[in-house]
Amino acid sequence: MTKKTACVFGASGGIGAALVAQLAARDDIAIVHAGARRQVDGGAKVRPFRFDLLDEASIQDAAQGMADNPPDLVIVATGVLAFEGGAGPEKSLKAIDPAAMAQMLAVNTIGPAVIAKHMLPLLPRDHRGVFAALSARVGSIGDNRLGGWHSYRASKAALNMLLRNFAIELRRTHKEAIVVGLHPGTVDTALSHPFQRNVPEGQLTTPQQAATNLLSVIDGLTAAQSGDVFAWDGEPIPF
Template identity: 45%
Template sequence: MSVFAEIQNANALIVGANGGIGLGFVQKLLQDDRVTKIYATYRQPESASELLALEREQPERLVCLPLDITDEAQIAECSDRIKGQVDKLHLVINCVGILHEGDLQPEKSLRQINPDHLMRYFQINSIGAVLLAKHLSPLFAHSERNVFATISAKIGSIGDNQLGGWYGYRASKAALNMLMRTVAIEYKRKSPNTIVVTLHPGTTDTRLSKPFQRNVSPEKLFPVERTVAQLLAVIENLEPKDSGEFFSWDGSRLPW
C-alpha cells in the first residue's frame, strides 16, 4: 500500500533542496496533489535561486527555510518553525551530503587521511541526520503512516566494499546507516507508524558526482528526474517491516 494511499493532505520536508536530488524532489512533489505543504531547506540563498523562485511561484504550498545541518540550534529552530504551522509530517527526505569541497577530496590512500576532513564528512553525512531524527520526532508521532528517508550510498556498505579508498565518505555513510537503523528501533516504540530507511540513489548527474563521472557508463548515470522518480517509487512501496533497512534505487535491499 502506498504511503500516501489513505492521506489526502500530506506534509513533506525536503532537507537540502537547493539543488540536485533535493531540488528534484521538491519539483516532483509540487506536481503531486496529495501533498498539500512542502517545506524545503537550503544552506545559502545564493546557491538556492531556483528553489526560492519556486517558493515565489507557489508560496501557499512551498515554504523554504535556511538550515545548516551541522548546527543543532538551526535544526531545532527549523523544526520549531514547522511545528508552528503543522502538527505532523508524512514524508521527510534528507538529501544533504558531501563528497568533495575545496581541499576536501575522496582519499585514494592512507597518506591522504586528514582528521579535519574526516570530521567534516561525519558532521554532514552522519551526525546531521540523527539530529534531524531527534528534533523532528514530535512531527512523526501521529496515527497516519509516514516515512523518514535519508540519502545514503552503496559505497557506505561494508559488505560491498571491494575497492577500498574513499575512507571518509565510506565511513561516514556507514555510520549514517547505523544511526538510522538505531533511530528506526527507537521510533518503533515512540512513533510506530514511521518507516525509517536509507536510500542509495545510484550515480546521479549532479555537482556531487560531476568530477567522478568519467568511468561511469551512460546507462548507469541517471538524470535527476529519473533518480527522483525511482526513489519515490521505492518510498511509495515501503511497508512497516521495511523500517531500518537500506534500499537501492531499484527497491533491492543492500548489505550493511
C-alpha cells in the same frame, strides 16, 4: 483523499530540488517544506526555510516552525563526497587527514542525525510516516570489495547504523513510522561531477529521474522495512 505534508532538507541541491518539484506536483501533497542554506524558490505549495546542517539551533528552529503542520514525509537530501579545494576521496590510508575526515562525518553523519533528532518526533503516531536520508552503496560494509574512499565510506556506514538505531527507537512510539536510507545511484550533480568519467554508459541518471526513482521506493515501503537501506530500484543494500 487526505493530503499530506512533506519536508526536504537540502532543497537547493540537484536531487533535493528535483524532489521538491515532484512532491509539489503531486495531488496527494498539500505542502512541501523546502530547506536550504539559502532561500529557495517554489510554487504555491512550497514553504521555504533556511537551515545550516552544522548549526543545530537552525534545525531546531525549522522543526519548531513545522510543529503546527508536521510532515508525513521527511527527506534528508544533503551530503558531500569531496570538499572544495580538497583532493577528493582518499585512495589509500596514507591520504587520511583527521580534519577532513571530521568534516566529512559532520556533514554526512552528524548533520542528518541532528535533523532526525528534531524531526522524528514530529512524524504522525496514528498513521504512516517516513523519514528517509540519502545514503550510498559504498557505505555498505558487506558490499565493500574495492576499499578506499575511507572517510566517505565510513560516514555513510555510520549514517546507516544511526538510521537503524532510530528505527528501533521510533517504533516504540510510532508503530507505522518508517526510517530508511536511500542510495540514489550515480546522479548528474555537482557531487558526482568530478568522478563521472569512470561511470559506465547508461548508469548516470538525471536528478529528475533520481527523484522519481526515490519517491517510487518510498511509496512502496512498509513499516516492516524500517531501519534498512535501499537502492534507487528498491533492492535492499546489505549493511
